[in-house]
Amino acid sequence: MTATETAGGLDQLLTLASQFLAREARLLDEGREEEWFELLDDDILYVIPIRQATQPRSDEIDRSAYRLRDTKAHLRTRIDRSQTGLAYSEVPPSRTMRLVGSVEVTGAPQPDLVDVSSALLVYRQRGIDPHYDLIPCRRNDRLRLTGDGVRLLSREVVLTETSLTTPNLAVIL
Amino acid sequence: MTDHPPTPPAGDRSARLAGLLERVEEQLADDLVPVEIFNDEDVFRGEMERIFTHTWVFVAHETEIPKSGDFVQRRIGLDPVIVTRDGEGGINVLSNYCRHRGTQVCQTDAGNSRFFKCPYHGWTYSNTGELVGTPMLQRAYGERVDPTDWSLLKAPRVESRQGFVFASLSEDVPPLDEYLGGAGWMLDLIVGLHPDGMRVAGPPDRYKVRANWKSAAENFAGDVYHVPNLHASGEQVRMAYGIDGAADLGRSYEFENGHNFMGHAWTEVLGPDGVLWGYPPRVKDHFDLSELDETQLRVVRDEPPTVGNIFPNFSFIRVFSPTVPGGPLVAFTSFRQWQPIGPGEIELWSWQFVWKFQSDEDALEDYVTGQFQFGSAGIFEQDDTVAWEGIARAGASPWARKAEMSFHYQQGNKSEIDQSPDPDWKGPGLHRLTGYGEHNQLNFYRHWLKVMKGPEPTDVKPTGAAPTGVEPAEVQS
Numbered sequence: 001m002t003a004t005e006t007a008g009g010l011d012q013l014l015t016l017a018s019q020f021l022a023r024e025a026r027l028l029d030e031g032r033e034e035e036w037f038e039l040l041d042d043d044i045l046y047v048i049p050i051r052q053a054t055q056p057r058s059d060e061i062d063r064s065a066y067r068l069r070d071t072k073a074h075l076r077t078r079i080d081r082s083q084t085g086l087a088y089s090e091v092p093p094s095r096t097m098r099l100v101g102s103v104e105v106t107g108a109p110q111p112d113l114v115d116v117s118s119a120l121l122v123y124r125q126r127g128i129d130p131h132y133d134l135i136p137c138r139r140n141d142r143l144r145l146t147g148d149g150v151r152l153l154s155r156e157v158v159l160t161e162t163s164l165t166t167p168n169l170a171v172i173l
Numbered sequence: 174m175t176d177h178p179p180t181p182p183a184g185d186r187s188a189r190l191a192g193l194l195e196r197v198e199e200q201l202a203d204d205l206v207p208v209e210i211f212n213d214e215d216v217f218r219g220e221m222e223r224i225f226t227h228t229w230v231f232v233a234h235e236t237e238i239p240k241s242g243d244f245v246q247r248r249i250g251l252d253p254v255i256v257t258r259d260g261e262g263g264i265n266v267l268s269n270y271c272r273h274r275g276t277q278v279c280q281t282d283a284g285n286s287r288f289f290k291c292p293y294h295g296w297t298y299s300n301t302g303e304l305v306g307t308p309m310l311q312r313a314y315g316e317r318v319d320p321t322d323w324s325l326l327k328a329p330r331v332e333s334r335q336g337f338v339f340a341s342l343s344e345d346v347p348p349l350d351e352y353l354g355g356a357g358w359m360l361d362l363i364v365g366l367h368p369d370g371m372r373v374a375g376p377p378d379r380y381k382v383r384a385n386w387k388s389a390a391e392n393f394a395g396d397v398y399h400v401p402n403l404h405a406s407g408e409q410v411r412m413a414y415g416i417d418g419a420a421d422l423g424r425s426y427e428f429e430n431g432h433n434f435m436g437h438a439w440t441e442v443l444g445p446d447g448v449l450w451g452y453p454p455r456v457k458d459h460f461d462l463s464e465l466d467e468t469q470l471r472v473v474r475d476e477p478p479t480v481g482n483i484f485p486n487f488s489f490i491r492v493f494s495p496t497v498p499g500g501p502l503v504a505f506t507s508f509r510q511w512q513p514i515g516p517g518e519i520e521l522w523s524w525q526f527v528w529k530f531q532s533d534e535d536a537l538e539d540y541v542t543g544q545f546q547f548g549s550a551g552i553f554e555q556d557d558t559v560a561w562e563g564i565a566r567a568g569a570s571p572w573a574r575k576a577e578m579s580f581h582y583q584q585g586n587k588s589e590i591d592q593s594p595d596p597d598w599k600g601p602g603l604h605r606l607t608g609y610g611e612h613n614q615l616n617f618y619r620h621w622l623k624v625m626k627g628p629e630p631t632d633v634k635p636t637g638a639a640p641t642g643v644e645p646a647e648v649q650s
Contacts, residue, residue, distance in 0.1 A: 065375025089555035
């Protein structure tokens with residue numbers, strides 16, 4: 001019997017996952033990327049596939065096509081770049097508010113792994129923009145439970161939009 | 174500050190546009206470009222009517238629609254078009270407006286279908302555009318609605334070069350190869366060095382940027398001057414090397430019809446490793462150079478094109494890059510299109526390309542590296558979007574307009590660098606041994622002006638002596 005098959009186990013995992021997602025959202029909103037980076041597993045794979053308007057709907061997401069497909073080294077580089085002070089898309093950093101909701105534990109394939117689906121809406125106001133951008137998406141995450149705490153092992157970001165209305169993905173989703 | 178262009182004053186808008194173009198002509202004579210062309214309703218309308226409906230525009234790569242029935246939805250200017258592969262293997266570029274009431278007969282970005290049925294009343298068209306069905310025919314119409322008159326509008330001209338499909342909404346254009354001229358010659362070198370060619374790595378990465386389409390086009394035409402500044406962070410995180418030399422190593426190619434490319438003399442800094450774009454041996458060892466002449470060999474070996482723009486809105490980039498800081502070097506290839514949405518808005522469409530002969534693993538590495546650099550999440554492209562959005566805001570500025578502000582394109586005037594065309598150049602167009610000078614950008618805008626003004630008696634080329642001064646790259650040797 002796995003943890004998700006008992007009500008108590010599920011509550012525990014849901015709390016764990018919700019706390020994790022809320023914490024990383026706050027760290028990113030507060031510009032604490034280094035602390036966020038500490039939450040990543042060394043084997044993390046962070047992917048945003050391309051989405052199109054298709055019929056049937058099952059063809060919408062092409063999982064062999066990417067807006068990005070980042071390993072930990074890629075994510076490290078993004079953060080290093082933002083710290084140069086010369087990454088002009090985020091100079092100054094966008095004011096963001098990540099709203100996380102609809103958190104659902106969808107599986108626990110191993111005792112130390114938890115699959116979590118969540119909805120994310122990022123409000124972004126960049127630099128001196130007179131407008132704001134919204135980035136809606138759903139995330140399918142796999143968390144690893146370690147002795148040091150919860151780590152993000154994989155993340156698939158399914159963007160709601162086929163064509164982004166924010167001019168770049170210089171913010172982490 | 175606003176993203177939106179001011180409402181043009183009441184009155185004759187054609188006359189207003191003509192006046193604006195007069196100012197552009199006067200300013201361009203001094204290597205200046207008036208700000209208002211970057212965010213103006215009348216200019217934008219003129220561009221739709223005079224450029225995008227009257228010239229060759231890229232619509233798809235053949236590898237996006239390999240099978241019978243495959244289609245992708247694309248744009249020519251503001252018009253949605255369906256690009257189809259029909260049962261005979263032919264490619265059709267169809268208007269996506271039903272002939273009955275105009276509803277879009279195709280509501281998806283891509284797919285496979287022999288027919289397009291309008292959701293409104295059900296008029297149905299084959300994937301060649303022919304009207305093949307009207308519901309309740311006898312009761313509604315009594316006789317067949319004649320497909321000769323009532324099929325989808327179809328682009329009258331569709332031609333390909335190296336798998337790149339272009340369409341023209343005007344019959345009255347030269348053949349694609351003639352229109353591309355030197356740009357076609359360059360395309361052959363970029364994707365034709367292996368007999369199997371290249372393919373799209375996936376569907377386009379699409380994102381809206383509040384910029385004017387010309388800002389993106391002129392950047393890719395050959396603005397290497399911005400690289401050491403805007404993209405300095407790329408070098409600081411070791412995702413690029415030696416970018417301070419981006420303009421010094423630049424080697425410009427100016428072609429007719431407003432097409433431009435910029436090469437880089439990588440071998441000057443990298444030695445033999447820099448030949449053929451700096452591709453790793455596992456890629457460049459597959460290239461077949463046996464058919465190339467001396468000039469073509471010089472280009473691909475020593476001064477390969479790294480960016481370029483085919484007029485009006487189709488661009489290219491191929492740069493070598495580590496996969497991650499300290500990682501192995503690959504070279505990625507992206508083609509991109511600046512889809513005009515409004516005077517100050519584009520949708521940026523970016524495709525990564527990979528060689529068909531590459532293993533899945535190698536192709537994925539190039540694809541992912543390309544997206545890490547140039548795409549909606551690309552660490553280089555992210556910063557370009559900010560710069561370009563600023564231009565459109567300036568273009569909408571009431572003060573800038575009142576002051577008749579122009580932008581500075583005078584880099585070629587007093588520079589200490591010899592920017593004259595290479596006298597030994599035997600290829601098409603003009604070649605310069607520097608990336609300084611903003612010559613490519615001026616070539617782009619001079620062609621833009623020529624098309625926007627339309628044919629005039631003074632545009633007729635004299636027989637005998639070549640015209641001078643107006644548009645160097647138009648001069649045919």
